[in-house]
Amino acid sequence: MRARGKALLWVIAGMALVFALGAYNKSISSGERGSFVMNFPATGTASGGPSPRALTGQVVVPLDRRGAIKRAVQPDVIEVASHVVSNVGDIPRRIRFETVGFPRGTETHSRDRAWNPETQEIERDLAPGASVDFGLLVTLPNPLPAVSVPASGTIRIVDVRNGKLLSALPVRFEQSGFPQAGGDCCAP
Amino acid sequence: MTAVPRSSRLGRNRLKRAGGFVVGLLLFYAPFALLVRGVGLLFPTTAAGTSISDVHGACLRMPLGWLTQPWMWPALGSSPISWLPIAVLPLAAVAVGPLFCGWLCPAGAFSEFVSRAVPDRFKFDFKERVDIVPLRYGFFAGVLFVPFVSSSITCSLCNFNQMQNLVSGVFGDLSGFAYFSTLGVIAAALWIVPLGMFTKGGRGWCMFLCPAGTVMGLASWASSRLPWAFRVRSDASACTGCGTCQDVCPMRAADITPDAEQTINSHLCIQCQDCVSACPEGALEYRKPS
Numbered sequence A: 001m002r003a004r005g006k007a008l009l010w011v012i013a014g015m016a017l018v019f020a021l022g023a024y025n026k027s028i029s030s031g032e033r034g035s036f037v038m039n040f041p042a043t044g045t046a047s048g049g050p051s052p053r054a055l056t057g058q059v060v061v062p063l064d065r066r067g068a069i070k071r072a073v074q075p076d077v078i079e080v081a082s083h084v085v086s087n088v089g090d091i092p093r094r095i096r097f098e099t100v101g102f103p104r105g106t107e108t109h110s111r112d113r114a115w116n117p118e119t120q121e122i123e124r125d126l127a128p129g130a131s132v133d134f135g136l137l138v139t140l141p142n143p144l145p146a147v148s149v150p151a152s153g154t155i156r157i158v159d160v161r162n163g164k165l166l167s168a169l170p171v172r173f174e175q176s177g178f179p180q181a182g183g184d185c186c187a188p
Numbered sequence B: 001m002t003a004v005p006r007s008s009r010l011g012r013n014r015l016k017r018a019g020g021f022v023v024g025l026l027l028f029y030a031p032f033a034l035l036v037r038g039v040g041l042l043f044p045t046t047a048a049g050t051s052i053s054d055v056h057g058a059c060l061r062m063p064l065g066w067l068t069q070p071w072m073w074p075a076l077g078s079s080p081i082s083w084l085p086i087a088v089l090p091l092a093a094v095a096v097g098p099l100f101c102g103w104l105c106p107a108g109a110f111s112e113f114v115s116r117a118v119p120d121r122f123k124f125d126f127k128e129r130v131d132i133v134p135l136r137y138g139f140f141a142g143v144l145f146v147p148f149v150s151s152s153i154t155c156s157l158c159n160f161n162q163m164q165n166l167v168s169g170v171f172g173d174l175s176g177f178a179y180f181s182t183l184g185v186i187a188a189a190l191w192i193v194p195l196g197m198f199t200k201g202g203r204g205w206c207m208f209l210c211p212a213g214t215v216m217g218l219a220s221w222a223s224s225r226l227p228w229a230f231r232v233r234s235d236a237s238a239c240t241g242c243g244t245c246q247d248v249c250p251m252r253a254a255d256i257t258p259d260a261e262q263t264i265n266s267h268l269c270i271q272c273q274d275c276v277s278a279c280p281e282g283a284l285e286y287r288k289p290s
Helices: A002-032 A068-073 B006-028 B034-042 B062-066 B070-078 B080-096 B099-104 B106-115 B132-149 B159-170 B182-197 B204-208 B211-222 B244-248 B274-278
Strands: A033-040 A059-062 A077-087 A095-100 A106-109 A131-139 A151-159 A165-174 B231-234 B254-256 B262-264 B284-287
Touching: A002 A033, A002 A059, A002 A068, A002 B132, A002 B182, A033 A059, A033 A151, A033 A165, A059 A077, A068 B182, A095 A106, A131 A151, B006 B034, B006 B099, B006 B106, B006 B274, B034 B080, B062 B070, B062 B080, B062 B132, B062 B211, B070 B080, B080 B099, B080 B211, B099 B211, B106 B159, B106 B182, B106 B204, B132 B204, B132 B211, B159 B182, B182 B204, B231 B262, B244 B254, B244 B274, B274 B284
Parallel strands: A033 A077, A059 A165
Antiparallel strands: A077 A131, A095 A151, A106 A131, A151 A165, B231 B284, B254 B262
16 A cells, blocks of 8 residues: 555656646747747738637747757747648648748748748648648847847748738747837836 | 577677667658658658658657547547557557567667666666656656646657757758757757666666657556567576676666566566576566466
8 A cells, every 4th residue: 555655656756747847848938939820821810820729910939938958058049830831722722931021031941741942832732721831940139139029020921823922920039128129118 | 509698698689679770760760761651652641641751750759648639639530650659559569568669769779878888887777766667657647638737748858859860960961950949958968868878777768758668568567468468578486586687677677576586567678688688597588478
């Protein structure tokens, strides 16, 4: 009986450790990796957001939440990635990704076999309801400028066949304790 | 006929296992990933058919985490390779034990082989301080239920991903090192240093933090008495209680009781058979129950 009680304590200790790691992960992960979903064709909030249940029309990465190791080892590279970039229309589309406005550029990637890193195209038709993954490594200015939004940009999806913009999702990197760029922290 | 010295038999067994780990690399890891490519050829419209073939294509962790998340069950149905950790490997473990861990898994092998570079006197033996099995199941229960209270750690704490980065790096693809996350660095450091190099046996990660290994261990334990189940089994009459099996076991599964009887903990044993080849009395065999 005593042995069972001891074993149960070890089980609880194991669970507690994982729960503590999970809580720590939750507190830092949004500042190190911006997860998002994105839809096309779509506009406004329907274009995407942090999760399928929170389509906010933008991705916000709170840089204050970066973990200690991230700050020490590689503070200026943040991944913004999605497993679910979906065709919510009713015809097959062939798409190209574009990233615009990020101050120090991006490196894009996809695990799809039809991904062409040169053209940033998915070189196959995506049927209605189909999805692909897409991500970018964003290099931030280092040191970060003393403003509340030290970097931002937009992920765009373009129809390869006709060049039309199918969707656009703004990405904002935020830090607290600073004024808006060009603003005055002490203004009433 | 001259007897083969036990050190030579152990060396030969480890060499065979090294060959098995090379096969594991070819099956699971890019640039080869033959298993994922094969499944992709059979099911071209699934993720295995449309995504880049690497260790992520045959993820052994996420599908287990999905078991407690009903909203992810459709993903299990749409991806045949998801059944690898949920059904294929546990069923294989019922029949032959977790041979995958002892003979195929390159991530487990890496930490085990790296640990051989460190003298035993600098290593921590979890068996002496920790009740390994319940702690292992506690970690697993945590992995299953943590998404309900905070955030999943299956991907953040993944040594298969770290191993893929190392393998890709060897083949000239350094993209896996372009981005570091806090938990990714913690995972890599834990896997290689305290739970690898400085753990007796070198498989601290496998003992505690591998959900796939835990499920296979559970399946192996639950079925170890089935008449057709192959496991490492001991012959009490031949055992002299010398403790050689304890010394060579990478999972700390072999034990000598106070009555000098040899036992194998079937929750932990990965059927690597190092103990079988090292036993000077031939008291251990990989066989069905007698």
